[in-house]
Amino acid sequence: MHRRRASREDETAEGLDNAERVTRxxxxxxxxxxxxxxxxxxxxxxxxxxxxxxxxxxxRGIAGVNGxxxxxxxxxxxxxxxxxxxxxxxxxxxxxxxxxxxxxxxxxxxxxxxxxxxxxxxxxxxxxxxxxxxxxxxxxxxxxxxxxxxxxxxxxxxxxxxxxxxxxxxxxxxxxxxxxxxxxxxxxxxxxxxxxxxxxxxxxxxxxxxxxxxxxxxxxxxxxxxxxxxxxxxxxxxxxxxxxxxxxxxxxxxxxxxxxxxxxxxxxxxxxxxxxxxxxxxxxxxxxxxxxxxxxxxxxxxxxxxxxxxxxxxxxxxxAMRQTSRTGAGMNKPPRHHVLPKEFREWFERRGFTGEMDIDQFCVEMEQAHHEAIHGGGDWKLGRTWAGEWNRMIMETLSEAEVTAGRMLTRNEILKIVAERMKVYRLPMNFTRWGG
Incomplete structure (x- = not known):
């Protein structure tokens, strides 16, 4: 029984490795x-x-004729x-x-x-x-x-x-x-x-x-x-x-x-x-x-x-590659969520998120219900009290990572952590620019 269980675990790990290899x-x-x-x-x-x-x-030619x-x-x-x-x-x-x-x-x-x-x-x-x-x-x-x-x-x-x-x-x-x-x-x-x-x-x-x-x-x-x-x-x-x-x-x-x-x-x-x-x-x-x-x-x-x-x-x-959620159906645009919290814009700018890598570039479109859910409900003030609220969770995670590293995180290290959390929260890895 132990051998069969170990064999199944090895096969699962091998399958994950193959899938990851194909993705890469x-x-x-x-x-x-x-x-x-x-x-x-x-x-x-x-x-x-x-x-x-x-x-x-x-x-001469086009450069002539008195310019x-x-x-x-x-x-x-x-x-x-x-x-x-x-x-x-x-x-x-x-x-x-x-x-x-x-x-x-x-x-x-x-x-x-x-x-x-x-x-x-x-x-x-x-x-x-x-x-x-x-x-x-x-x-x-x-x-x-x-x-x-x-x-x-x-x-x-x-x-x-x-x-x-x-x-x-x-x-x-x-x-x-x-x-x-x-x-x-x-x-x-x-x-x-x-x-x-x-x-x-x-x-x-x-x-x-x-x-x-x-x-x-x-x-x-x-x-x-x-x-x-x-x-x-x-x-x-x-x-x-x-x-x-x-x-x-x-x-x-x-x-x-x-x-x-x-x-x-x-x-x-x-x-x-x-x-x-x-x-x-x-x-x-x-x-x-x-x-x-x-x-x-x-x-x-x-x-x-x-x-x-x-x-x-x-x-x-x-x-339909570019059509996401209700936008592709011609309905009102769903809300755009800042993956990198905009109230901490200066914090991210000091870590390299400027220019074309500005945090306004890292927004995702999602349904209104999903957007409210990751922020702990419709009232953002109450939502901040929930430990799983996105902005609170991501900033705490990044702060803990900096304490562990003993230095400021690089831009790539931040993106790696954010990518992991986005998969947990089932956020689409399809960024769109913030439109105000």
């Missing part, structure tokens, strides 16, 4: 995929930054700043997640970084579109192929089309970011169409100029008719390579007829992030449609190729 491997895979996505967006922003600097420093087009380059640089700031904050959160032992807390910190990465990813795609317009303006101004006044009016109009989406992406509100992302493929498709139309107009104009130049050369060959020489704008002898190319928008900001191919590795990386709840499926689907070209830009998620949808992990459970 899943968290590690999600973290690696997240880092890969951050590097992918960072590489795109670096290339855009280099191109913006080149355009502004060229001294009237420079504000459009500055607008791109301004948008790049908030994208880089989001990427920097995302990188710090990823680093903080890698330093935490509990795998559930690792995923929770990555979910905090998810909306920031979504905003940066979609912002970089939209900024690549703006870079296409800047490159186009630079080419036609350099070669004097288009009216400066008409181009200036067009640039103002195209910027006005971009601004609402850029403002929503820069808001850091997950709802606004997701809504703007879903509208982005249609916007990019419309802008690409306008740019293609303008390029066709330039091409036809260039053809007419070429015909006039042929006539001019024929007339100049006759010395008797030298008085009939035309005064024409100077253009290069050969037709510009830009004309006749089918422009498309890519994540690299390359406009010379390029197409970004959605690779299997990229789809697999996105699948990990969607499955783990780190990125939302609508945002990833919008990025796929934009990067796959104009054919898919105006299509809905359901119209994506079946293989892409299956690779991303399409299904009811994935679509």
């Amino acid at each position: 491997q899943s968290a590690l895979a999600a973290q690696l995929a997240f880092r890969g996505a951050v590097l992918d967006v960072s590489g795109s922003t670096r290339r855009i930054s280099a191109e913006l600097s080149r355009l502004k420093a060229s001294g 009237v087009f420079i504000p459009f380059v500055d607008y791109g640089a301004e948008q790049l700043r908030w994208i880089d700031a989001q990427l920097a904050a995302t990188t710090r959160l990823v680093q903080a997640a890698s330093e935490v032992e509990d795998p559930d807390m690792q995923l929770a910190l990555l979910r905090l970084a998810g909306p920031r990465l979504e905003a940066a990813m979609m912002g970089s795609l939209l900024l690549a579109v703006w870079l296409d317009f800047l490159q186009f303006a630079d080419a036609v101004l350099t070669q004097h192929l288009y009216s400066v006044e008409r181009l200036l009016v067009g640039m103002y109009r195209w910027r006005e089309m971009l601004e609402p989406a850029m403002t929503a992406l820069a808001s850091q509100e997950p709802g606004q970011v997701e809504a703007a992302s879903q509208d982005l493929p249609a916007l990019v498709g419309h802008l690409t169409g306008e740019l293609a139309t303008t390029i066709e107009t330039v091409r036809k104009g260039a053809e007419n100029i070429a015909k006039v130049l042929v006539l001019k050369e024929a007339i100049e060959a006759l010395t008797m008719l030298s008085a009939m020489r035309f005064s024409l704008p100077s253009v290069p002898p050969s037709a510009p390579v830009l004309l006749g190319m089918g422009l498309s928008v890519g994540s690299d900001g390359v406009m010379m007829g390029t197409r970004i191919v959605v690779s299997a590795e990229w789809v697999e990386m996105m699948r990990h992030l969607v499955r783990a709840g780190l990125l939302s499926l609508p945002v990833v689907s919008a990025a796929v449609r934009i990067q796959a070209g104009q054919v898919m830009m105006a299509q809905s998620h359901d119209a994506l190729p079946r293989g892409v949808r299956e690779a991303l992990g399409d299904g009811p459970e994935v679509r």
Whole structure:
């Protein structure tokens, strides 16, 4: 009997070890995929930054014409700043997640970084579109192929089309970011169409100029008719390579007829992030449609190729990944509970909870009854007298841990203790930002 009991205990312990190993491997895979996505967006922003600097420093083309087009380059640089700031904050959160032992807390910190990465990813795609317009303006101004006044009016109009989406992406509100992302493929498709139309107009104009130049050369060959020489704008002898190319928008900001191919590795990386709840499926689907070209830009998620949808992990459970409690049903938002008590904000700030790791980032949504239960009932003053009340319990636990350690706890040590208590109290390890 003792041998059978010992055998059952060994099997149970082995099962727990296997489950913990699988959980840790899943968290590690999600973290690696997240880092890969951050590097992918960072590489795109670096290339855009280099191109913006080149355009502004060229001294000709868009940087000429008395500098009237420079504000459009500055607008791109301004948008790049908030994208880089989001990427920097995302990188710090990823680093903080890698330093935490509990795998559930690792995923929770990555979910905090998810909306920031979504905003940066979609912002970089939209900024690549703006870079296409800047490159186009630079080419036609350099070669004097288009009216400066008409181009200036067009640039103002195209910027006005971009601004609402850029403002929503820069808001850091997950709802606004997701809504703007879903509208982005249609916007990019419309802008690409306008740019293609303008390029066709330039091409036809260039053809007419070429015909006039042929006539001019024929007339100049006759010395008797030298008085009939035309005064024409100077253009290069050969037709510009830009004309006749089918422009498309890519994540690299390359406009010379390029197409970004959605690779299997990229789809697999996105699948990990969607499955783990780190990125939302609508945002990833919008990025796929934009990067796959104009054919898919105006299509809905359901119209994506079946293989892409299956690779991303399409299904009811994935679509509802971001829906929690009554919020996903369209009802009133449930209360948000500060996991790290806000009345002890200064205490936590002295231990490293600042910036993107501020205690306002560590809130969880729960039902009203559950929220009142962990605080000892509806009256918080009476609830503080209950030893199991969350705020009292967590602060006593942290204080005792500091006494035992003989020093101030580090941020990671605090998160480890909090993660353990959250599991005991059955609090969801899915943080959301405090909304006031």
